[in-house]
Amino acid sequence: MLGKELQDYARDCFEGRLALLDDVTRARATATVDASADEDEACLLRYLFGTLPLSDVLDVEPGVLVSYVRHSLMLRRGLGWTRELPEPLFVHFVLCPRVNNEPLTDCRPPLWSELHERVTGLNEREAVLEINYWCAQMATYQASDGRTLGPLAMLASGDGRCGEESTFLVSALRSVGIPARQIYTPWWAHCDDNHAWVEAYADGGWHYLGACEPEEALDRGWFTNAAGRALMMGTTVYSDYALDQLGGEDAGRNGCTHLIGVTPSYTRTVRLAVHVADEGGNPVEGATVCLEILNSAQWAPATCLVTDASGEAGVSVGLGGLRVRVTSGGRMAWRTIDTAELHELDFILGERGAGDEPVGAGQAGADPTPGREAGSWQWTSPVGSAEVLTWHDVDVRAPEDHPAPSCRPTPEQLERGRGRKASVDELRRRRVASFLDEGAQLADGLVARANREDHARIERFMRLALGNAGEVARFLSGTSADDVAAAAQGPLEADRLGLLSTLSDKDFRDLRADVLEEQLHGARAVCGRTLGLLAAQGIEPDEAQRVYERYVLCPRVGLEHLTAWRGPLRGWLQSELDAGELEAMHGDPRAIWDWLERNVGFDERQDLAKLAGGPVGALRGRHASPVTRATLFVALCRCLGHPARVNPESLAPELFEGGRFVPAQEPPRPKSRRVRLRATAGGTKSCFVDWTLGRLQAYTERGGQGSLGFPSLELWGTSADEGGLTLELPLGTWRLVSTTRLPNGSQQASEAIFRLVEGEGELELPLRTRVPEASDMLQDIPLPELALHAADGSPACASDALRRSGAGKAGIVAFLGEAEEPTEHLLNELREQADQVREAGLGLLLVCRSPKAYDDPTLMRALDALGSALVLFDDFDELPERLARRMYANPEKLPLMLLVQPCDKAGEGEAAGATDGDVVFRGLYAVGGYNVGSVALALRLAQLA
Template sequence: MEFSEQLKIYAETHFENRKKYFAPIISEIEAGLSLCSEEEALLIKFFYGTMPLRDAGEYPFEIFLSYVRHALWLRKTIDWCKKLPEDLFVHDVLYYRINSEDISDCRSFFYEQLKDRIVGLDEYQAAVEINYWCAEHATYEMADDRTAGPMTMYRSGKGRCGEESTFTVTALRSVGLAARQVYTPRWAHCDDNHAWVEVWVNGEWHFLGACEPEEKLDRGWFTGPAGQALLIHSRTFGDYAAGKREEVIGRDGAVVCHNVTASYTKTRKLRIQVRKQDNTPAAHAQISVEILNMAEYFPAAVLETDEQGETSIRLGLGDIRLQARSEGKFVERYCNLAEDGVGAADVDCAVTLVLKDSEAGMKDALSGVSACEWHLEKLCAPKEVVVRESVLSEEEVSRGTRRLADAVKLREERFDQLTRHAIAVHPEEEERMRIAGENAEELTAFLEKDDNPDRKKLLDSLTKKDNKDLRAEVLEDHLSAKRGSWPEDIHVQDLLCPRIWLEEIGAYRSYICSVLPAQEQEAFASNPGLIWNYVNQNITDIPEEEYNTLCASPIGCLKLKMGSAVSRTILFIAICRSLNIPARLDKSLMVPEYWADGAFHVPVSRAQASKGTLLLRNIPGKEWIYAQHWTLGRLEKDHFVTMNHAGLVFEKETLELLLPVGIYRLIAVKRLLNGDQEAAELLFAIEKEKQTELYMPDFEKADGVMPWEKNSVLDEIQSCLLRDILLQRADGTLCSLEKLVSGKRSILAFLEIGAEPTEHVLNEVLALEKSAKGNSKGIGCQLLFVLRQEKDLQHKTLQEVLALDAGSEIEILYDISGGASDANAALHTAVSDAAFGTLCGWQEAAKRMRLAEKLPVLAAVRPDGTGIYGSCGYHVGSVELMVRILKEAVRTEAD
């Protein structure tokens, strides 16, 4: 086949420009290229010219060649792949990486699984069918931020949305359909993000929910949230574009981000000009487009100005914050793109930013001052506008429901079979083996090798996700850690444990000891500070050629002699542990610590700077959850970096933190019913050996910090009749909602077990219940969970909620119209509405609450059975919001 001259020049040029970075492994690359055909060599060079550099040190040449050979076969064999534009082929079929997953030779495997399913289908039908296959093998599960690869998803059957979408894109690409992951880095209306899939069919992109099949494309539970997004983008590795692609909205090293927001909601183009204080253009200034989410201003896109100091971006119609920085100076400004604020959709608007602040200037301004005044803002989320969504017929809905149920059954049966033996042999490890899926065999092999008690301790030290993909031989390598005089918890967590951060785990202990000379190992063991010097002298950082989300493994770092700041930190800790020195990562500052003389020490000179104390005071009874209600950010040169303090809690209305000297920003937020947010921001200094005392803001005080906050929680309160709704109890009897609430504040939740939005609801309940544990009243509300069928009760997350005895009353009910049991049809015809009330399905409840028909449907219910607020579909934070609404409603009624 013939590739364009444009692609040949691009691949050759980019490969040659990068050869200097590949010096430690260039002989391996050139040896591999010498055995390739001309076409194979071209595409391999395209990979090496565009990949995040760390990938070259992590994976052998043969893996990349496997992707090239499979893609070339597809291009020559599959009709829909033959007709793809060249740039779509190289980016969206050929390319081995989708996001930040670990890479393995998997495309041929996926093709073999799928080829018989798509025989005789056109590309549209094939895309739909492949998503059903994906649902038969994987579903949603909340997990940590490390992205497991497609083979791990296949072998374990569960993952978060980024992993589901990576899995589905891999399946589509394996049969020659161009596919990509689409991503909103942060929602505006709730605290979370989401990823889904687009597939190129009949000359245009269509979207689908990964592992959430429907009978047509352009459907998904996320269409509503996407219709009120500020920014949605896709990625390519490299900027090769033979044809026209979407607006480029910045780069993250080797990654190019493409703006697809206009495909999902109304947008406006924002033109931005950055000028210096002398009014001259600030060329090549960096501009962060920030979304307030999880109590931080998250940089959803990073733009760069041209020679005239100008750039632009198309965004949804809500509020954002812009931060421009150049030559050590920066400026921040809020910007309202709402249609009713500054003009109509698709009409450009413009803003000028003048650089003014600097780190030194802020230090001077705050010198001797504990804190400045609170800065107050109200940020509005875009209003929901769904610009496209396919409509299903009743027949398609029925067929899709039936097929999805079949997919769930196949998946559950498959993993029950896969883990049955491991659970039988190790019944005490049932949860771990179910999480591991196919990898249960590896864990069993590791556990059974001998009776070393550290085997179990090592497994316990890992994250849940590590059970899915760690091999026995790798685990064996880490079992070599030797015991010292340190405490047991330090031995397990900071020496024996292979996991440091989000890196891929390999057998790095034996590798490190094989490449470091014995004399050097002895010097490092006696003085761990020398390890930090070695790492920084030998490992280079080329951020413009990397992908910030990825970090190199210790083996990859040493092999390529390259790694980011995080990768170098991981390498330092890995070398320490390999030399039997306990070491760990301080996640709040992202700096390493090593154990010596009975305490942990920091080798990083910057982090050894003097420290001061922050004392935060809170009003009685107010709960602040870090990364939901508040965050701390530390000024690093020209921007604030959010600190990782997950799990921080106030003790008796106070919280004390020891922090390095510097300038900090505290952000506190309150989410309103319509998704808007109230934000309070405070700048302060931490000075050497001094205490800075601050009071958290009181959002509820009518005459307090928030001038707009007067009964805002109750602005959208309804009075909706729900008391006559009939639901089925677990014993099969019918009961009205009025009797079910029994004079208690309640949250009525119609759930769709297994679907991602419902999983979020259950995890929110779990988090609230855990925080309320010990309180005799729990979270202060009765929880009425309405399931669709009896087997839903066995769902893992639901069982975790039910097993947590936190004081809250929880009752399991069944939606009669949803088919809780075979007897429901008879019940439905036998019961007289006039005599007993309304046999109400979730659709009727949604209709009464004036909600869209999207599960889960939640309603805050007064003690008399009246619904006062409802939500449906995807809205992270909805449970906590309803608890707050019910508490305030009752307090208001009492007043």
């Protein structure tokens, strides 16, 4: 029997949620709970209905939640390791259906069926390791778009990005009753991007592991060193039940979820305490405290806290540079700090100063920090056409290299792990190959029914579908029969191919034929109307057909999961609206947007803004986040035959009118100014790599807190060079950020805050980029011996090879992608500077995949010029990527060039950061991929070493 505290909590949450539901959803939730004769089952159903994001309750069939509850109770009652769990761990990390923003499907029984025999007789640790090997057999890493595949789609895919891999492993572990949670760092401090991995609960504690990256021991992963440099790491839970018993600290709220901070488990931390008061010294309760990390050239929020009655908010953070931004009542202040030196901050939010402009509901106030301290908020004078920006430099220190606590495996474990990893990789490759073979066979039958110009499209669709090829074939065939070959043999319908052509590559892995069938029939009903509307706009027939397919026939709007929404939405339009409303929407789809704004709201504390809910549930429940409301609007427009989309940059809904897309609701157009952003040195500078631009505005943080700041313009893929990037910007206060990332992870940033005012002509803004000194490029990363082999297969060590090649105080090790253009450039650069390499006394070791590399003429010319350079070999399965990640270089690009220095003292171990062996080298510099001047820079750095 579940405890009274949980029963009371579940009942309170359920009753509170019922009051927010529409009549249909309320009735089916109540009926589902009442139908359960098992009190524990009823309790857990109340818990899920009452705590999951509201969009889940609106979208997910109750039977799916019943399955999750029954499966978790089976585990609780039948498995020793689940039965002995504290109740909070069971509820949050076994029962909970949601891990990330994946679709909620009935995945636990299929996963249990695959895994329970595999782990029978194993202890908890062994079971966790075994399940991760199985996950690696099913899928490996592959970058993709932001929609998260569910576990069953991962089974049909063979690969996924880190968020999908970790969701897959967490779901697999929970399916056999082992508590598991996704851990993520919202933003790395030492490099751009972020990462997610997994913690599993075994032997009374939490242990980390890389999802689909199996090892022979827990508390290991390629990210061990990176996690030791993170400023914040945490896991998301979907209720506040017993938060203090989950192994971590409450690190902020995001909608209906809580972030449980686990940073102290991975790195050295301090508790950052922020105190906020007004100018009278009175504590400010409810102020928003955002902790921001400079990543991708923007100040990106890691978490947002809210001050208590004493005006305080705090959380544990790593030791490095971050920005603390405080807002309340339309007033704002910030400080950029190094938490290793300062971790207690006092802010006074006073009235705005003379000349400050109003923003949103209030105004911005000044940072109380006296003087013009770099990185602190200050108002600046308006920028006119004849003036230049005033730049303020900000140095942001990355946390020092400090590997997270980890397990050091024995040589036997390492060898066994390599063997097992090779085995599961081969099994996965065979599995994926079988998917492709099956898809090719299905494609052969479909191609025979298609026009010749469609053959390539069909074959591509079947390759993309992998294990889901049968669903694609059923849809193309126009049959629900399992035996596609036995289906009708008439020609393929063109609009079926057209619909599939509108989907993303990822959609083919989890689409359902019945969903697409519903979408197709709904679109056919309005095809004539759409083409008529486009003809009336003067659109040529071929272009009109393209617009129809892409913006009416297409079942996808944004990153929502594909569902059958045309029939239900069309039924609602016919049954729920009066004739006048429906006629108005037919005539002008802006009437749809007006209706949605009046009738569909969003409660940030009951849902997650990042979840793209389904159109049907959103309309029925009259509840939608901004992204879901935009999706619902576009879906309703397409049901009426109006071409519509969500703008890929602004995420605003748009209509196709007069041959172009225009906003569904024309906002008041502020006065604007034409601006040309010009890079002043160093070539092309890319947005979200080298710079970002944001306008001061009031907005709502993901957790529902009111805020004030400079959210970045969505200028992905745009670049500024010496010729300049021209932008049309509304008048107001702007912040321009530029940054240079150093090899040690620290950043040399510059910021300019300026008031854009009216003026004649185009305003030129120079983009300042700081140029580091050579000494800023040095690192000091402990590295173990590199085990390689000679041409005859005999073992060889990198340290011996460098000594024999003449290494004095430093040497270069380069892993080559022979016959590839980046490697050719590096080899040519080495050949051209062979004399300087010899004069510097640098050892030089070139590592290739096999002796076939000697057939490469570029390599041979370089070896002739370099003289003493040695060549050794490695299979490249693991070592180059591991070294690149250890040196914080790009792990996905070859060549990998490292400048290393032999250690003065051998035998150092884990304390120095070499988790897989004693320290033999100090890594001074590394670069993945070819950058012009890499060899010259390595020569300069060797002189400084």
